[in-house]
Amino acid sequence: MTNKKNNGLEYVKDLPGYDRGYPIYFENELVDHLISIVLELGAELWVVKDRLAHLEEILSENNKLSLADLQTGKPSELLQEKLDEERQQLVKRIYGRLYSKYGGDVAESEGAL
Amino acid sequence: MTINQTIYERGKTAGIFPSLSSRRDEAYVGFIEDARNLLMHAQQKPIGEYSRSLLQDAGKSMETDPKSSAEAQELLMKDSVLKTYYRVKRSLQESFWECILNSFNMKKNELLQALDDAEKIGPGSVSYDPDYAVADYTKREIHLQPGGYVNEPLAGFIYDYGLKVFMGGSADNDAAHKGLASTAGAPKDGQVSRILDLGCSAGGTITALKNIYPDAEAWGIDVSAAMVRYAHLRAAEQNVDIHFKQMHAEELDFEDNSFDIVTATLLFHELPVSMAKKVIAEALRVLRPGGSFTIFDFPSANKQDVYGMFFGEMDALDNVEPYIPEYVRSNVEEVMDDTGFEMFPYDPSKGLLIGRIGTKPEN
Ligand SMILES: C[S@@+](CC[C@H](N)C(=O)[O-])C[C@H]1O[C@@H](n2cnc3c(N)ncnc32)[C@H](O)[C@@H]1O
Secondary structure, eight states: OOOGGGTTOGGGGGSTTSSOOOOOOSSSHHHHHHHHHHHHHHHHHHHHHHHHHHHHHHHHHOSOOOHHHHHHOOOOHHHHHHHHHHHHHHHHHHHGGGGGGGTGGGOOOOOOO | OOOOGGGGTTOEETTTEEOOSSHHHHHHHHHHHHHHHHHTGGGHHHHHHHHHHHHHHTTOOOOOSHHHHHHHHHHHTTOHHHHHHHHHHHHHHHHHHHHHHHHHHTTHHHHHHHHHHHHTOOSSEEEOOTTOOOOGGGOSOGGGOTTTTTSOTTHHHHHHHHHHHHTTTTTGGGHHHHHHHTTSOOOTTOOOOEEEEESOTTOHHHHHHHHHSTTSEEEEEESOHHHHHHHHHHHHHTTOOOEEEEOOTTSOOSOTTOEEEEEEESOGGGSOHHHHHHHHHHHHHHEEEEEEEEEEEOOOGGGOOHHHHHHHHHHHHHHTOTTHHHHHHSOHHHHHHHHTOEEOOOOTTSSSSEEEEEEOOOO
16 A cells, blocks of 8 residues: 655665565575574574573472473573573584684674674 | 553563563573674674675775675675675574564563553653554564564564664663763753654663653654554653654654754664655754754765675665665765754764764754
């Protein structure tokens, strides 16, 4: 549906990125899929490691385990700090090499600003 | 009336917004945030140097004219490391939004109820119209956010959480917004009784400004009803008195000469350039003589070499930022100047976000 506010803006529909689309970056699109898969597996691996550490913490502190604690609880601050550190190391160790060609594998993690 | 606190039953993230619905989702998104920090943000400088060296070794022009740009893009996107960088960026971006969307959808009713409840409480207020005719160009899934700002009722929650991931933690507790707001321009005479933020989204900038000018009447406008509803909930929860209203920034429903300070944070790169011009003209109109307008956004045109341009342009296709290519080629300072603002000199190389400050002339 067009509306009057779009007067003079018809051209925007042809701009790259106007729709989300499915960009492919490699000649062989399998490479695109493989990179997505490998990242997704990393995230799921981390989910399991996080869950296991949380589980161990609960069990070592009070022999009683409730599923709700695991699903919606949070680990202690101390464990959270350790997990944050471990997660960063895991990302760096597994994926840093993607950029070794120009030395990006040794870059230190940083935020946007 | 109070806001249903069950939305915070897992606590608050980044000090402000509801945590995701499960530990699993939190761990997943935490992984993506780290991956973005290492594989995107931390690479920006070295990959920039690498790309520039590829261009120079191939004897390419570093100028920003369309021909040089097209040549640069062609050359750079043949390189397997750069392909990997952009593939990784796209994949991470898709994954984290999907996780955040699904996670908040698990408690959709509670979150919508909280937005309804918030309408009945202060401080501050919110007004919007479910039948408001929103301009089509704003209905894009900008930065791949599912449903964009205007087509998803939970957009506010989703955007705020996404911003945390995007900024790699540097926006936690509104730190980034507080930093920006503290550098916004102000009238020389120090008189500040009314302030306005354009494209306010979740309201981080206007909240920080209101805390700097506690006696001023504060307004945040955004084209999206979902965003102003959320912004009001967020401000009311923090006990900050702000009026939020659904409005197009290019068609402000405010009187001439009625504000002392106007700001816009990260709005301009999401506007077609012809709209950006109208917004600048509207800011000039609603400011009183001596009033100050600050645009915080990425660098534009004349400040970049061809790689800087390429980097911005890739965001269009990869990240649904259709207006960035136009934006990076436009010259925001010049438009402000031409529209009638007196421009304050600034250092364009300072940081990822630049504040352009203009004053409305006294006569
Ligand atoms: C990146 S967000 C802004 C971030 C926000 N200013 C902050 O401080 O965090 C861009 C916002 O601009 C809004 N927007 C886009 N086009 C607009 C327009 N023409 N008028 C008003 N708001 C607009 C979007 O709905 C979105 O909420």
